[in-house]
Amino acid sequence: MDSNDPRSLTLIGAGLAGCLLAILLSQRGWKVTIYERRGDPRIKGYESGRSINLALAERGRHALRVAGVEEAVMRQAVMMRGRMVHALDGSTMLQRYGRDDSEVIWSVHRADLNMTLLQAAERAGASIHFHRRLHTVDFDAGYARLIDDRDDQPHDIRFQVLIGADGAGSALRAEMVRRAGIGERTEFLDHSYKELTIPPAPDGGFMIEPHALHIWPRGRYMCIALPNDERTFTVTLFLPNHAAPGSGDPCFASVRSGAEVRALFQRDFPDALPLIPDLERDWENHPPGLLGTLYLDTWHMGGRAVVLGDAAHAMVPFHGQGMNCAFEDCVALAEAMDRHAPLEDAFAAFEAERKPNAAAIQAMALENYIEMRDRVDDPDFLLQRELEQA
Numbered sequence: 001m002d003s004n005d006p007r008s009l010t011l012i013g014a015g016l017a018g019c020l021l022a023i024l025l026s027q028r029g030w031k032v033t034i035y036e037r038r039g040d041p042r043i044k045g046y047e048s049g050r051s052i053n054l055a056l057a058e059r060g061r062h063a064l065r066v067a068g069v070e071e072a073v074m075r076q077a078v079m080m081r082g083r084m085v086h087a088l089d090g091s092t093m094l095q096r097y098g099r100d101d102s103e104v105i106w107s108v109h110r111a112d113l114n115m116t117l118l119q120a121a122e123r124a125g126a127s128i129h130f131h132r133r134l135h136t137v138d139f140d141a142g143y144a145r146l147i148d149d150r151d152d153q154p155h156d157i158r159f160q161v162l163i164g165a166d167g168a169g170s171a172l173r174a175e176m177v178r179r180a181g182i183g184e185r186t187e188f189l190d191h192s193y194k195e196l197t198i199p200p201a202p203d204g205g206f207m208i209e210p211h212a213l214h215i216w217p218r219g220r221y222m223c224i225a226l227p228n229d230e231r232t233f234t235v236t237l238f239l240p241n242h243a244a245p246g247s248g249d250p251c252f253a254s255v256r257s258g259a260e261v262r263a264l265f266q267r268d269f270p271d272a273l274p275l276i277p278d279l280e281r282d283w284e285n286h287p288p289g290l291l292g293t294l295y296l297d298t299w300h301m302g303g304r305a306v307v308l309g310d311a312a313h314a315m316v317p318f319h320g321q322g323m324n325c326a327f328e329d330c331v332a333l334a335e336a337m338d339r340h341a342p343l344e345d346a347f348a349a350f351e352a353e354r355k356p357n358a359a360a361i362q363a364m365a366l367e368n369y370i371e372m373r374d375r376v377d378d379p380d381f382l383l384q385r386e387l388e389q390a
Ligand code: FAD
Pocket: 012, 013, 014, 015, 016, 017, 018, 035, 036, 037, 038, 050, 051, 053, 054, 055, 056, 132, 133, 134, 135, 165, 166, 167, 168, 169, 170, 171, 172, 193, 236, 289, 308, 309, 310, 311, 317, 319, 320, 321, 322, 323, 324, 325, 326
């Protein structure tokens, strides 16, 4: 599969970044082989279990445009023209992102997006192998071991170059750390999240305003909801793992049962409660998701291996930019490979261009958590926004 052909590349992970990069590199004549841990979602359904929809912004759209897949993705996207802030008394206020609908963001369904990109990657010439989880790498010999989790069978492959688009828990990054000590550090937030669902209205429409990102800010915690094109909303509740002593704040340590989450919604999100009929079931079936920021000193090992997307710079989701940033990485890496040879120089140029940007977005994402949960209903903040937009 991955022969001695100097134009052959091995990608780990057929998620969002892996597929987009495969399209861009195949279009440039590289022979791309992808290994993906999960099964083919087009055959057996999507098994991610996290963040069902994502906010797509102009940065991400630009990358999709460069790869020629923007139109296919935008067919399934729902426009969000601003934040719809829900106060405790049930009143709502739309804060537009820009002056008009030329400055908006879009909600896209992760599974639909991934399947669209998989399809396009195959059409561009990439070959994708599912049920192949990267396990270990011998960088010197150019061998990697992959495991099929259905029967625990190992599959060994030869490679020239490994590109890691295998997400926040990247196995390739772990092997690079083991081999070359690339300076990995993860800072976990003391907050986690749970996903809940607002189903369609009885008439088949949306239960609440579809063209907005809904926020229920409550100081040290919050709920958000993004629309899906099948007329549902994915609700994400962000709570501290442990509350400050004496604060009376809810937290994952204290809200455990379905009855306790119902009481929390009755008290803090009363207008959202009737919208989530399966609240208790969703709560009990979905484990809380962890949130953290990943920093690496180096994103590549010479010309032998490089990581991008969440594998290089996972971030907290409060700016809605992790995927957008991962998509920008793909264009930057493909263009660096056009401009520089050998690959070691291309990877170094890619890292030099993208690492400072990723660090800035990671910092903004952390800051935006405070803004979303605590400031979007603050009169001083709103006045400042109006002045900025005037
Ligand atoms: P992933 O999408 O995680 O893809 C990694 C792929 O690699 C997967 O297919 C996985 O199965 C595969 N894989 C993993 N390990 C192996 C292995 N060992 N071998 C082979 N394959 C492997 N971003 C936004 O831009 N907008 C948002 O609104 C937004 N909201 C978010 C909300 C939440 C709650 C969270 C947690 C994240 C959110 N993000 C958002 C961030 C976004 O999800 C990520 O930045 C994005 O998925 C990164 O893409 P990726 O391709 O790097 O990684």
